[in-house]
Amino acid sequence: MLRSLDIRDMLLIDRLELEFGAGLNVLTGETGAGKSILLDCLGFVLGWRGRADLVRQGAEQGEVTAVFDLPTGHAARIVLAEAGIEVEDDQVILRRINGGDGRKTGYINDRRVSGEVLRRLSERLVELHGQHDDRGLLNARGHRALLDSYAGLDLSGIRRAWAARRDAAQALDDACAAQLAAREEEDFLRHAVQELEDLAPEPGEEADLDTRRRNMQAAERIRDDVMRALGLLGADGAEAAMVESSRWLEGAADQADGRLDAPLAALSRAMVELGEAYQGVEDALSGMDFDPYALEVIEERLFAMRALARKHSVLADDLAGLSDQLRLRLDRLDAGDQQITDLQARADAADQDYRRLAAELAAARRKAAIALDKAVSAELAPLRMERAVFKTEITEMDAGPDGHDNVAFTVATNPGAPSGALDKIASGGELSRFLLALKVCLAKGNDALVLIFDEIDRGVGGATADAVGRRLGRLAEDAQVLVVTHSPQVAAQGACHFRVSKSVSSGMTTSTVSALSQDERVEEIARMLSGDRITQAASDAAISLLQG
Secondary structure, three states: OEEEEEEEEEOOEEEEEEEOOOOEEEEEOOOOOOHHHHHHHHHHHOOOOOOOOOEOOOOOEEEEEEEEEOOOOOOHHHHHHHOOOOOEOOEEEEEEEEEOOOOEEEEEOOEEEOHHHHHHHHHHHEEEEEOOOOOOOOOHHHHHHHHHHHHOOOOHHHHHHHHHHHHHHHHHHHHHHHHHHHHHOHHHHHHHHHHHHHHOOOOOHHHHHHHHHHHHHHHHHHHHHHHHHHHHHOOOOHHHHHHHHHHHHHHHHOOOOOOOHHHHHHHHHHHHHHHHHHHHHHHHHHHOOOOHHHHHHHHHHHHHHHHHHHHHOOOHHHHHHHHHHHHHHHHHHHHHHHHHHHHHHHHHHHHHHHHHHHHHHHHHHHHHHHHHHHHHHHHHHHHOOOOOEEEEEEEEEEEEOOEEEEEEEEEEOOOOOOOEEHHHHOOHHHHHHHHHHHHHHHOOOOOOOEEEEEOOOOOOOHHHHHHHHHHHHHHOOOOOEEEEOOOHHHHOOOOEEEEEEEEEEOOEEEEEEEEOOHHHHHHHHHHHHHOOOOOHHHHHHHHHHHOO
């Protein structure tokens, strides 16, 4: 509920502090006293777009502060959470400043916010109803939600079904598009997969082949030199010479008095080393033996791998992984028809489920519409509109997450007359009563919003005004209601009564608002009944109205 409103230097108000109560709060005063200024100021702090010249003449800036009680679970907390604003003591404080240069600065709980955040929050805090109401009941785009709320319908099931239907349709579309694209490259895929499978490359194979190829090429270049060296070391070369030399030295050793012993020992050791060298060279030469055809095979495979890698713009070591990827795409292509069949079945099932729930929801809405029409008609009779016809029209529209029903509240002011939108058919006074009757039916048990009625009783009087007042009183049993009124019958129903007055001092016009005591209420209602000259009869009538 709206707890308080603090206004400084706005329009005709220099300083005003108001404390509102629960139930029905009424604001009365003479025409031109400034009752609409309060609504302009409240709309300003709520971020509503309105008149630009709000700062009081002579002031540097104007400021409005509104305090709302915000119990746990209130829908406004969602908006605050999205804006990163914390709520303390179950209260939210809105403050907005209008500079003399026209700049507007808004705050929520002392945190600066944009006008858009204020407007989004206001949608969860306040509803304004009047002859120019375009935010509430006259906005046809909100009629379906109002009917659903009246019927207590839970839309979570159909919203899940809509999401499942949408997701299934998207998956089917994606699969069909992928299948079409795959068909366009089917020949390429089959050729590429066959080419890769024929070659069957393995990770690391390129480096191994390259090493083997280099070794074979090197062996081919040096093998002749190694063979010549082996020949010079063997029985026809160094070995023969050393054996011959040893034989001659051994024959002469007996007559050399031991001088040849050391050379013979060294020669013996050299022959051992020579044998090892010969064996090593022979082994190396044996390792250089290769089949020239094997080199050709290795080169062909190495070149084939590198060519394929260039063709697919990958590394040779990645060819094996590429083969797996292309095979998977080909397998998907081969299995695509079955996948599309399965996805089509899933999409059909999701569509049927959605249609079933939408049909059930449509039936529930039609049933609720009949009940709402009956309830509104019952409210219209005491408002002297018993000949008027209210009807909730339900037509089919494009499917969406909330079903495929378009809901519009229509009226016909006389039997047999054409029906139409509320604001197109009803006159000013009739429209006010239609809105009141409809709101009484829709707002039961809804204490989340502050309901504001701006002269909704205009154009009615007598018993009709009394009926309007009593219905506003009933409405205030479940929600806080603020009413700007000229009707004494309506004013008498208020739990809190405020009088708006205007005065001129030193050439400056100022509006003030005062909370009235019981005696002051009698005087104010008597004034509303008789005018400037308050008679005893008017006072007695005022007391009678207040006593109900």
